Amino acid sequence: MSWRLRIRHVTGFTYDGTAHASYNEARMTPVSMPGQNTLYSHVETHPAATTWRYRDYWGTQVTSFDLQRAHQQLRVTATSLVETMVAEVAPQRVEWATLRGEDVRDQHAELLVATKLTEVDDELAAEVDNLMAAEPADTALRTAEWVHDTVAYVPGSTGVQTGAQEAWALRKGVCQDLAHLTVGLLRARGIPARYVSGYLYPNRDAAVGDTVEGQSHAWVEWWCGEWFGYDPTNAVPAGHRHVVVARGRDYADVTPLKGVYHGAPAAHLGVTVEITRLA
Known part of the structure:
Protein backbone atom coordinates (compact mmCIF):
# COMPACT_ATOMS: atom_id res chain seq x y z
CA MET A 1 0.00 0.00 0.00
CA VAL A 86 4.01 0.37 4.17
CA ALA A 87 7.10 -1.64 5.14
CA GLU A 88 6.42 -5.35 4.67
CA VAL A 89 9.68 -6.78 6.07
CA ALA A 90 9.92 -7.57 9.79
CA PRO A 91 12.74 -5.60 11.44
CA GLN A 92 15.96 -7.37 12.36
CA ARG A 93 16.29 -8.16 16.09
CA VAL A 94 19.38 -8.47 18.28
CA GLU A 95 20.00 -9.84 21.77
CA TRP A 96 20.86 -7.80 24.85
CA ALA A 97 24.49 -8.92 24.66
CA THR A 98 24.83 -7.39 21.19
CA LEU A 99 23.11 -4.18 22.24
CA ARG A 100 25.46 -3.81 25.21
CA GLY A 101 28.55 -4.51 23.12
CA GLU A 102 31.24 -1.88 22.72
CA ASP A 103 30.73 -1.51 18.95
CA VAL A 104 27.00 -0.76 19.25
CA ARG A 105 27.46 1.59 22.19
CA ASP A 106 30.16 3.52 20.33
CA GLN A 107 28.13 3.75 17.13
CA HIS A 108 25.02 5.05 18.92
CA ALA A 109 26.67 6.87 21.82
CA GLU A 110 24.85 10.17 21.24
CA LEU A 111 21.49 8.40 21.25
CA LEU A 112 22.12 6.61 24.54
CA VAL A 113 22.82 9.73 26.61
CA ALA A 114 20.07 11.69 28.38
CA THR A 115 19.44 15.30 27.36
CA LYS A 116 17.69 18.03 29.31
CA LEU A 117 14.39 17.21 27.60
CA THR A 118 14.66 13.39 27.82
CA GLU A 119 16.28 12.93 31.24
CA VAL A 120 14.43 10.70 33.72
CA ASP A 121 15.44 10.00 37.31
CA ASP A 122 16.22 6.57 38.75
CA GLU A 123 12.82 6.25 40.40
CA LEU A 124 11.01 6.81 37.12
CA ALA A 125 13.35 4.47 35.25
CA ALA A 126 12.57 1.78 37.83
CA GLU A 127 8.84 2.13 37.06
CA VAL A 128 9.38 0.08 33.90
CA ASP A 129 11.55 -2.67 35.40
CA ASN A 130 8.65 -5.10 35.08
CA LEU A 131 8.53 -4.41 31.33
CA MET A 132 11.95 -5.91 30.71
CA ALA A 133 11.75 -8.80 28.23
CA ALA A 134 14.08 -11.45 26.88
CA GLU A 135 14.71 -9.34 23.76
CA PRO A 136 15.37 -5.57 23.59
CA ALA A 137 12.79 -5.07 20.82
CA ASP A 138 10.00 -6.43 23.03
CA THR A 139 11.15 -4.27 25.94
CA ALA A 140 11.09 -1.18 23.71
CA LEU A 141 7.57 -1.91 22.48
CA ARG A 142 6.26 -2.58 26.01
CA THR A 143 7.83 0.68 27.21
CA ALA A 144 6.23 2.76 24.46
CA GLU A 145 2.84 1.14 25.12
CA TRP A 146 3.24 1.82 28.85
CA VAL A 147 3.89 5.52 28.17
CA HIS A 148 0.75 5.63 26.02
CA ASP A 149 -1.30 4.00 28.79
CA THR A 150 0.00 6.09 31.69
CA VAL A 151 0.41 9.61 30.26
CA ALA A 152 -2.71 11.27 28.88
CA TYR A 153 -2.57 13.19 25.63
CA VAL A 154 -3.91 16.65 26.50
CA PRO A 155 -3.34 19.40 23.88
CA GLY A 156 -2.01 22.62 25.37
CA SER A 157 -1.07 21.06 28.71
CA THR A 158 2.69 21.60 28.30
CA GLY A 159 5.15 23.77 26.38
CA VAL A 160 8.13 23.17 24.10
CA GLN A 161 10.55 23.39 27.05
CA THR A 162 8.73 20.76 29.14
CA GLY A 163 10.97 17.79 29.91
CA ALA A 164 10.12 14.11 30.17
CA GLN A 165 10.29 14.07 33.98
CA GLU A 166 7.89 17.03 34.28
CA ALA A 167 5.42 15.47 31.84
CA TRP A 168 5.51 12.29 33.92
CA ALA A 169 4.81 14.27 37.10
CA LEU A 170 1.79 15.85 35.39
CA ARG A 171 0.72 12.49 33.88
CA LYS A 172 -0.26 14.44 30.77
CA GLY A 173 1.31 16.13 27.79
CA VAL A 174 1.36 16.43 24.02
CA CYS A 175 3.00 14.18 21.42
CA GLN A 176 6.37 15.83 22.06
CA ASP A 177 6.21 14.85 25.74
CA LEU A 178 5.22 11.25 25.10
CA ALA A 179 8.07 10.96 22.61
CA HIS A 180 10.60 12.51 25.03
CA LEU A 181 9.48 10.24 27.86
CA THR A 182 9.68 7.12 25.69
CA VAL A 183 13.13 8.09 24.42
CA GLY A 184 14.36 8.79 27.96
CA LEU A 185 13.15 5.45 29.33
CA LEU A 186 14.62 3.50 26.41
CA ARG A 187 18.02 5.17 26.78
CA ALA A 188 17.93 4.47 30.51
CA ARG A 189 17.63 0.78 29.59
CA GLY A 190 20.51 0.93 27.13
CA ILE A 191 18.38 0.98 23.96
CA PRO A 192 19.45 3.64 21.40
CA ALA A 193 16.50 5.91 20.71
CA ARG A 194 15.90 9.06 18.73
CA TYR A 195 13.19 11.71 18.52
CA VAL A 196 11.33 12.03 15.20
CA SER A 197 9.45 15.09 13.98
CA GLY A 198 7.05 15.16 11.05
CA TYR A 199 3.38 14.91 10.19
CA LEU A 200 0.58 12.43 10.73
CA TYR A 201 -2.49 12.08 8.54
CA PRO A 202 -5.02 11.32 11.30
CA ASN A 203 -7.70 9.46 9.33
CA ARG A 204 -6.65 5.89 8.48
CA ASP A 205 -9.73 5.46 6.26
CA ALA A 206 -9.29 8.68 4.29
CA ALA A 207 -10.54 8.78 0.72
CA VAL A 208 -8.50 10.22 -2.12
CA GLY A 209 -9.04 13.97 -2.14
CA ASP A 210 -9.70 14.29 1.60
CA THR A 211 -8.00 17.29 3.24
CA VAL A 212 -7.48 17.62 6.98
CA GLU A 213 -6.14 20.30 9.28
CA GLY A 214 -3.33 18.95 11.40
CA GLN A 215 -0.14 19.93 13.14
CA SER A 216 3.46 18.87 13.44
CA HIS A 217 3.70 15.46 15.09
CA ALA A 218 6.37 13.62 17.08
CA TRP A 219 7.17 9.96 17.60
CA VAL A 220 10.23 7.80 18.29
CA GLU A 221 12.60 5.34 16.65
CA TRP A 222 14.65 2.75 18.52
CA TRP A 223 17.54 0.56 17.41
CA CYS A 224 17.41 -3.15 18.23
CA GLY A 225 19.22 -4.42 15.13
CA GLU A 226 17.82 -1.73 12.84
CA TRP A 227 15.74 1.39 13.32
CA PHE A 228 12.04 0.91 14.05
CA GLY A 229 9.51 3.73 14.30
CA TYR A 230 6.67 3.82 16.83
CA ASP A 231 4.10 6.47 17.72
CA PRO A 232 3.44 6.37 21.50
CA THR A 233 0.74 9.01 21.29
CA ASN A 234 -1.43 6.74 19.13
CA ALA A 235 0.12 3.39 20.15
CA VAL A 236 0.86 2.35 16.56
CA PRO A 237 4.03 1.63 14.55
CA ALA A 238 5.02 4.50 12.27
CA GLY A 239 3.47 3.72 8.89
CA HIS A 240 2.21 5.21 5.65
CA ARG A 241 0.28 7.97 7.47
CA HIS A 242 3.49 9.23 9.10
CA VAL A 243 5.78 11.61 7.19
CA VAL A 244 9.33 11.99 8.56
CA VAL A 245 10.87 15.47 8.44
CA ALA A 246 13.64 15.42 11.03
CA ARG A 247 15.39 13.21 13.58
CA GLY A 248 17.63 14.03 16.54
CA ARG A 249 18.31 13.60 20.22
CA ASP A 250 15.21 15.60 21.21
CA TYR A 251 12.98 18.47 20.07
CA ALA A 252 15.85 20.97 20.23
CA ASP A 253 17.53 19.18 17.29
CA VAL A 254 14.44 19.27 15.07
Whole structure:
Protein backbone atom coordinates (compact mmCIF):
# COMPACT_ATOMS: atom_id res chain seq x y z
CA MET A 1 0.00 0.00 0.00
CA SER A 2 1.22 3.52 -0.78
CA TRP A 3 -0.23 6.95 -0.20
CA ARG A 4 0.56 10.27 -1.86
CA LEU A 5 0.18 13.29 0.43
CA ARG A 6 0.37 17.02 -0.21
CA ILE A 7 1.42 18.97 2.89
CA ARG A 8 1.23 22.72 3.45
CA HIS A 9 2.89 23.92 6.66
CA VAL A 10 2.78 27.61 7.65
CA THR A 11 4.54 29.07 10.69
CA GLY A 12 6.51 32.13 11.73
CA PHE A 13 6.86 35.03 14.14
CA THR A 14 5.19 38.38 14.67
CA TYR A 15 7.12 41.23 16.27
CA ASP A 16 6.03 43.83 18.81
CA GLY A 17 7.42 46.50 16.53
CA THR A 18 10.18 46.14 13.97
CA ALA A 19 12.85 43.51 13.48
CA HIS A 20 15.82 44.95 11.61
CA ALA A 21 17.70 41.76 10.79
CA SER A 22 17.25 38.05 11.33
CA TYR A 23 18.91 34.74 10.53
CA ASN A 24 16.72 31.64 10.46
CA GLU A 25 16.72 27.87 9.93
CA ALA A 26 13.63 25.93 8.82
CA ARG A 27 13.39 22.15 9.20
CA MET A 28 10.16 21.65 7.30
CA THR A 29 11.14 19.48 4.30
CA PRO A 30 10.31 15.74 4.42
CA VAL A 31 13.27 13.45 3.81
CA SER A 32 13.54 10.79 1.11
CA MET A 33 14.35 7.37 2.56
CA PRO A 34 13.20 3.75 2.29
CA GLY A 35 9.41 3.82 2.61
CA GLN A 36 9.16 7.55 1.89
CA ASN A 37 9.92 9.53 -1.26
CA THR A 38 9.70 13.33 -1.40
CA LEU A 39 8.57 14.14 -4.93
CA TYR A 40 8.44 17.91 -4.51
CA SER A 41 9.29 20.42 -1.81
CA HIS A 42 9.44 24.20 -1.67
CA VAL A 43 10.01 26.63 1.20
CA GLU A 44 9.11 30.27 0.73
CA THR A 45 9.35 33.20 3.10
CA HIS A 46 7.45 36.44 3.55
CA PRO A 47 9.15 38.87 3.35
CA ALA A 48 10.93 37.14 0.48
CA ALA A 49 14.51 36.06 1.09
CA THR A 50 17.21 34.11 -0.68
CA THR A 51 17.41 30.58 0.77
CA TRP A 52 20.16 27.97 1.03
CA ARG A 53 19.74 24.26 1.66
CA TYR A 54 22.00 21.82 3.46
CA ARG A 55 21.75 18.66 5.53
CA ASP A 56 22.55 18.93 9.21
CA TYR A 57 24.46 16.47 11.38
CA TRP A 58 21.37 14.26 11.79
CA GLY A 59 20.54 14.15 8.07
CA THR A 60 17.70 16.66 8.17
CA GLN A 61 17.32 19.03 5.22
CA VAL A 62 17.62 22.59 6.50
CA THR A 63 16.50 25.72 4.64
CA SER A 64 18.45 28.71 5.94
CA PHE A 65 17.84 32.36 5.10
CA ASP A 66 18.47 35.83 6.45
CA LEU A 67 16.57 39.10 6.23
CA GLN A 68 18.61 42.30 6.35
CA ARG A 69 15.71 44.74 6.08
CA ALA A 70 13.04 45.91 8.47
CA HIS A 71 10.03 43.63 8.92
CA GLN A 72 7.16 43.31 11.39
CA GLN A 73 6.33 39.68 10.71
CA LEU A 74 8.07 36.58 9.36
CA ARG A 75 5.99 33.86 7.73
CA VAL A 76 7.43 30.62 6.34
CA THR A 77 5.38 28.31 4.10
CA ALA A 78 6.60 24.82 3.24
CA THR A 79 4.78 22.85 0.55
CA SER A 80 5.63 19.19 -0.09
CA LEU A 81 4.42 16.23 -2.10
CA VAL A 82 5.34 12.93 -0.50
CA GLU A 83 4.74 9.29 -1.35
CA THR A 84 4.72 6.89 1.61
CA MET A 85 4.69 3.11 1.62
CA VAL A 86 4.01 0.37 4.17
CA ALA A 87 7.10 -1.64 5.14
CA GLU A 88 6.42 -5.35 4.67
CA VAL A 89 9.68 -6.78 6.07
CA ALA A 90 9.92 -7.57 9.79
CA PRO A 91 12.74 -5.60 11.44
CA GLN A 92 15.96 -7.37 12.36
CA ARG A 93 16.29 -8.16 16.09
CA VAL A 94 19.38 -8.47 18.28
CA GLU A 95 20.00 -9.84 21.77
CA TRP A 96 20.86 -7.80 24.85
CA ALA A 97 24.49 -8.92 24.66
CA THR A 98 24.83 -7.39 21.19
CA LEU A 99 23.11 -4.18 22.24
CA ARG A 100 25.46 -3.81 25.21
CA GLY A 101 28.55 -4.51 23.12
CA GLU A 102 31.24 -1.88 22.72
CA ASP A 103 30.73 -1.51 18.95
CA VAL A 104 27.00 -0.76 19.25
CA ARG A 105 27.46 1.59 22.19
CA ASP A 106 30.16 3.52 20.33
CA GLN A 107 28.13 3.75 17.13
CA HIS A 108 25.02 5.05 18.92
CA ALA A 109 26.67 6.87 21.82
CA GLU A 110 24.85 10.17 21.24
CA LEU A 111 21.49 8.40 21.25
CA LEU A 112 22.12 6.61 24.54
CA VAL A 113 22.82 9.73 26.61
CA ALA A 114 20.07 11.69 28.38
CA THR A 115 19.44 15.30 27.36
CA LYS A 116 17.69 18.03 29.31
CA LEU A 117 14.39 17.21 27.60
CA THR A 118 14.66 13.39 27.82
CA GLU A 119 16.28 12.93 31.24
CA VAL A 120 14.43 10.70 33.72
CA ASP A 121 15.44 10.00 37.31
CA ASP A 122 16.22 6.57 38.75
CA GLU A 123 12.82 6.25 40.40
CA LEU A 124 11.01 6.81 37.12
CA ALA A 125 13.35 4.47 35.25
CA ALA A 126 12.57 1.78 37.83
CA GLU A 127 8.84 2.13 37.06
CA VAL A 128 9.38 0.08 33.90
CA ASP A 129 11.55 -2.67 35.40
CA ASN A 130 8.65 -5.10 35.08
CA LEU A 131 8.53 -4.41 31.33
CA MET A 132 11.95 -5.91 30.71
CA ALA A 133 11.75 -8.80 28.23
CA ALA A 134 14.08 -11.45 26.88
CA GLU A 135 14.71 -9.34 23.76
CA PRO A 136 15.37 -5.57 23.59
CA ALA A 137 12.79 -5.07 20.82
CA ASP A 138 10.00 -6.43 23.03
CA THR A 139 11.15 -4.27 25.94
CA ALA A 140 11.09 -1.18 23.71
CA LEU A 141 7.57 -1.91 22.48
CA ARG A 142 6.26 -2.58 26.01
CA THR A 143 7.83 0.68 27.21
CA ALA A 144 6.23 2.76 24.46
CA GLU A 145 2.84 1.14 25.12
CA TRP A 146 3.24 1.82 28.85
CA VAL A 147 3.89 5.52 28.17
CA HIS A 148 0.75 5.63 26.02
CA ASP A 149 -1.30 4.00 28.79
CA THR A 150 0.00 6.09 31.69
CA VAL A 151 0.41 9.61 30.26
CA ALA A 152 -2.71 11.27 28.88
CA TYR A 153 -2.57 13.19 25.63
CA VAL A 154 -3.91 16.65 26.50
CA PRO A 155 -3.34 19.40 23.88
CA GLY A 156 -2.01 22.62 25.37
CA SER A 157 -1.07 21.06 28.71
CA THR A 158 2.69 21.60 28.30
CA GLY A 159 5.15 23.77 26.38
CA VAL A 160 8.13 23.17 24.10
CA GLN A 161 10.55 23.39 27.05
CA THR A 162 8.73 20.76 29.14
CA GLY A 163 10.97 17.79 29.91
CA ALA A 164 10.12 14.11 30.17
CA GLN A 165 10.29 14.07 33.98
CA GLU A 166 7.89 17.03 34.28
CA ALA A 167 5.42 15.47 31.84
CA TRP A 168 5.51 12.29 33.92
CA ALA A 169 4.81 14.27 37.10
CA LEU A 170 1.79 15.85 35.39
CA ARG A 171 0.72 12.49 33.88
CA LYS A 172 -0.26 14.44 30.77
CA GLY A 173 1.31 16.13 27.79
CA VAL A 174 1.36 16.43 24.02
CA CYS A 175 3.00 14.18 21.42
CA GLN A 176 6.37 15.83 22.06
CA ASP A 177 6.21 14.85 25.74
CA LEU A 178 5.22 11.25 25.10
CA ALA A 179 8.07 10.96 22.61
CA HIS A 180 10.60 12.51 25.03
CA LEU A 181 9.48 10.24 27.86
CA THR A 182 9.68 7.12 25.69
CA VAL A 183 13.13 8.09 24.42
CA GLY A 184 14.36 8.79 27.96
CA LEU A 185 13.15 5.45 29.33
CA LEU A 186 14.62 3.50 26.41
CA ARG A 187 18.02 5.17 26.78
CA ALA A 188 17.93 4.47 30.51
CA ARG A 189 17.63 0.78 29.59
CA GLY A 190 20.51 0.93 27.13
CA ILE A 191 18.38 0.98 23.96
CA PRO A 192 19.45 3.64 21.40
CA ALA A 193 16.50 5.91 20.71
CA ARG A 194 15.90 9.06 18.73
CA TYR A 195 13.19 11.71 18.52
CA VAL A 196 11.33 12.03 15.20
CA SER A 197 9.45 15.09 13.98
CA GLY A 198 7.05 15.16 11.05
CA TYR A 199 3.38 14.91 10.19
CA LEU A 200 0.58 12.43 10.73
CA TYR A 201 -2.49 12.08 8.54
CA PRO A 202 -5.02 11.32 11.30
CA ASN A 203 -7.70 9.46 9.33
CA ARG A 204 -6.65 5.89 8.48
CA ASP A 205 -9.73 5.46 6.26
CA ALA A 206 -9.29 8.68 4.29
CA ALA A 207 -10.54 8.78 0.72
CA VAL A 208 -8.50 10.22 -2.12
CA GLY A 209 -9.04 13.97 -2.14
CA ASP A 210 -9.70 14.29 1.60
CA THR A 211 -8.00 17.29 3.24
CA VAL A 212 -7.48 17.62 6.98
CA GLU A 213 -6.14 20.30 9.28
CA GLY A 214 -3.33 18.95 11.40
CA GLN A 215 -0.14 19.93 13.14
CA SER A 216 3.46 18.87 13.44
CA HIS A 217 3.70 15.46 15.09
CA ALA A 218 6.37 13.62 17.08
CA TRP A 219 7.17 9.96 17.60
CA VAL A 220 10.23 7.80 18.29
CA GLU A 221 12.60 5.34 16.65
CA TRP A 222 14.65 2.75 18.52
CA TRP A 223 17.54 0.56 17.41
CA CYS A 224 17.41 -3.15 18.23
CA GLY A 225 19.22 -4.42 15.13
CA GLU A 226 17.82 -1.73 12.84
CA TRP A 227 15.74 1.39 13.32
CA PHE A 228 12.04 0.91 14.05
CA GLY A 229 9.51 3.73 14.30
CA TYR A 230 6.67 3.82 16.83
CA ASP A 231 4.10 6.47 17.72
CA PRO A 232 3.44 6.37 21.50
CA THR A 233 0.74 9.01 21.29
CA ASN A 234 -1.43 6.74 19.13
CA ALA A 235 0.12 3.39 20.15
CA VAL A 236 0.86 2.35 16.56
CA PRO A 237 4.03 1.63 14.55
CA ALA A 238 5.02 4.50 12.27
CA GLY A 239 3.47 3.72 8.89
CA HIS A 240 2.21 5.21 5.65
CA ARG A 241 0.28 7.97 7.47
CA HIS A 242 3.49 9.23 9.10
CA VAL A 243 5.78 11.61 7.19
CA VAL A 244 9.33 11.99 8.56
CA VAL A 245 10.87 15.47 8.44
CA ALA A 246 13.64 15.42 11.03
CA ARG A 247 15.39 13.21 13.58
CA GLY A 248 17.63 14.03 16.54
CA ARG A 249 18.31 13.60 20.22
CA ASP A 250 15.21 15.60 21.21
CA TYR A 251 12.98 18.47 20.07
CA ALA A 252 15.85 20.97 20.23
CA ASP A 253 17.53 19.18 17.29
CA VAL A 254 14.44 19.27 15.07
CA THR A 255 12.68 22.58 15.80
CA PRO A 256 10.71 23.46 12.62
CA LEU A 257 11.71 27.14 12.69
CA LYS A 258 14.31 28.89 14.82
CA GLY A 259 16.65 31.81 14.50
CA VAL A 260 18.15 34.96 15.94
CA TYR A 261 17.16 38.54 15.22
CA HIS A 262 17.72 42.17 16.17
CA GLY A 263 14.65 44.15 17.07
CA ALA A 264 11.45 44.26 19.10
CA PRO A 265 10.22 41.27 21.18
CA ALA A 266 8.70 38.46 19.13
CA ALA A 267 5.79 36.10 19.59
CA HIS A 268 5.11 32.86 17.75
CA LEU A 269 2.74 33.33 14.84
CA GLY A 270 1.24 29.90 15.33
CA VAL A 271 1.21 26.82 13.12
CA THR A 272 -1.13 25.76 10.35
CA VAL A 273 -0.75 22.34 8.73
CA GLU A 274 -3.00 21.16 5.90
CA ILE A 275 -2.64 17.62 4.54
CA THR A 276 -4.41 16.25 1.47
CA ARG A 277 -4.45 12.64 0.37
CA LEU A 278 -3.94 12.65 -3.41
CA ALA A 279 -3.58 8.90 -4.00
